[in-house]
Amino acid sequence: xxxxxxxxxxxxxxxxxxxxxxxxxxxxxxxxxxxxxxxxxxxxxxxxxxxxxxxxxxxxxxxxxxxxxxxxxxxxxxxxxxxxxxxxxxxxxxxxxxxxxxxxxxxxxxxxxxxxxxxxxxxxxxxxxxxxxxxxxxxxxxxxxxxx
Amino acid sequence: xxxxxxxxxxxxxxxxxxxxxxxxxxxxxxxxxxxxxxxxxxxxxxxxxxxxxxxxxxxxxxxxxxxxxxxxxxxxxxxxxxxxxxxxxxxxxxxxxxxxxxxxxxxxxxxxxxxxxxxxxxxxxxxxxxxxxxxxxxxxxxxxxxxx
DNA sequence: CGTATATCAGGTGCACTGAGATTT
DNA sequence: CAAATCTCAGTGGACCTGATATAC
Numbered sequence: 001x002x003x004x005x006x007x008x009x010x011x012x013x014x015x016x017x018x019x020x021x022x023x024x025x026x027x028x029x030x031x032x033x034x035x036x037x038x039x040x041x042x043x044x045x046x047x048x049x050x051x052x053x054x055x056x057x058x059x060x061x062x063x064x065x066x067x068x069x070x071x072x073x074x075x076x077x078x079x080x081x082x083x084x085x086x087x088x089x090x091x092x093x094x095x096x097x098x099x100x101x102x103x104x105x106x107x108x109x110x111x112x113x114x115x116x117x118x119x120x121x122x123x124x125x126x127x128x129x130x131x132x133x134x135x136x137x138x139x140x141x142x143x144x145x146x147x148x
Numbered sequence: 149x150x151x152x153x154x155x156x157x158x159x160x161x162x163x164x165x166x167x168x169x170x171x172x173x174x175x176x177x178x179x180x181x182x183x184x185x186x187x188x189x190x191x192x193x194x195x196x197x198x199x200x201x202x203x204x205x206x207x208x209x210x211x212x213x214x215x216x217x218x219x220x221x222x223x224x225x226x227x228x229x230x231x232x233x234x235x236x237x238x239x240x241x242x243x244x245x246x247x248x249x250x251x252x253x254x255x256x257x258x259x260x261x262x263x264x265x266x267x268x269x270x271x272x273x274x275x276x277x278x279x280x281x282x283x284x285x286x287x288x289x290x291x292x293x294x295x296x
Numbered sequence: 297c298g299t300a301t302a303t304c305a306g307g308t309g310c311a312c313t314g315a316g317a318t319t320t
Numbered sequence: 321c322a323a324a325t326c327t328c329a330g331t332g333g334a335c336c337t338g339a340t341a342t343a344c
Contacts, residue, residue, distance in 0.1 A: 003206070003209040003210055004199075004210060005210055005211070005212070005293070006191075006194045006195045006197075006198045006199070006210065006211070007198065008194055008198065009191065009194060009211075010286050010289070010290075011282060011286075012262065012266070013266060013269075013270060013278060013281055013282050013285065014172040014175075014176060014262070014265060014266055014269055015191075016282060016285035016286055016288075016289055017165060017168045017169050017172055017285060018169050018172060018173070018187075019212065019285075019289045020165045020169075020285055020288050020289060021165050021166050021168075021169035022212075023288070023289075023292045024162040024165055024166060025166070027162075028162060039166075043154075043157065043163075046154045046156055046157060047154045049154075050154045050155065050156065051152075051154070058151070061151040062151055062152060062153055062154065063153070063154070063157075064153070064167065064170075114160065114162070117162060118160070118161060118162055121161075121162055121288070121292075122161060122288060123291060124287045124288060124291040125284060125287065125288065129284055130161060132280060132284065133161055133281070133284045133285075134159065134161045134164060136273060136277055136280065136281045136284075137161065137164035137165060137167075137168055137281075138158055138159075138164055139272045139273065140164075140168050140171070140269070140270060140272060140273065141158070141164055141167045141168060141171075142158075143271060143272040144171045144269075145153070
């Protein structure tokens, strides 16, 4: 029984990226599920920690999460007590989302999961190679982020 | 309005991989949809072209597609006339899937889409850098393929 | 007025799970 | 018997669309 992948797939970067993303979701998704969190939660908490309070629309643009999913994820984060949501008095269309102390602690927990997941996912690569990979992909991602 | 992504995300390889995969699906998915195809179709046709006729279980293992999705995708490929499906006389549990001439032509069409998509997706990278990226990711994918 | 924001309802592609029927 | 194969029904997370109400 031959289970090799087709050689042309193994030479196609877009397929390799997709397969790596699958592994990534398996590893990180399991850890996040155990913490009753999600990738959306992590991205939102991270953005709030780095840039401070923001409106939902801004959070969506910063994290690449759809406006519609931002609503749902913030509902969950809010009922868990990780963020506060209040109307902006200067522009009553907006909600101002603020990270709570509990939210900061949750982010630190999730950070450890993410850290461990990198280790597992990129186990075959040296630190220098991981740096290479990160720089190459960052250029690709930034290139497409500008085209919108 | 600040729309920068959090710096820690841009330094997290698993997130970069995921974002690149999203762009990849956008670009290739659109082309495949126009050809009434899918990523599953491409992978299956490619595997058949490289290794010849195979059972559905073998196809699933080679392409990383779930046995359940192999059934559905082959239904579509079969009604489109791109593959033949017949019972293996030596083991009547198995179906032997064979690529037709039309399937080979369809694969060539899809190949051109995939080729063009690589160009668009990895536009900011030189040929040498794309080679680097491919080699790094191939090692990651093969590492996780062995662990099953 | 047009634009931006927040919300809700739904749709899709992809990976996956569980169960059943058949054959080895 | 156990194990493998094929099939079907359904789940779930992530991404995306369209429509609505409100405020600027």
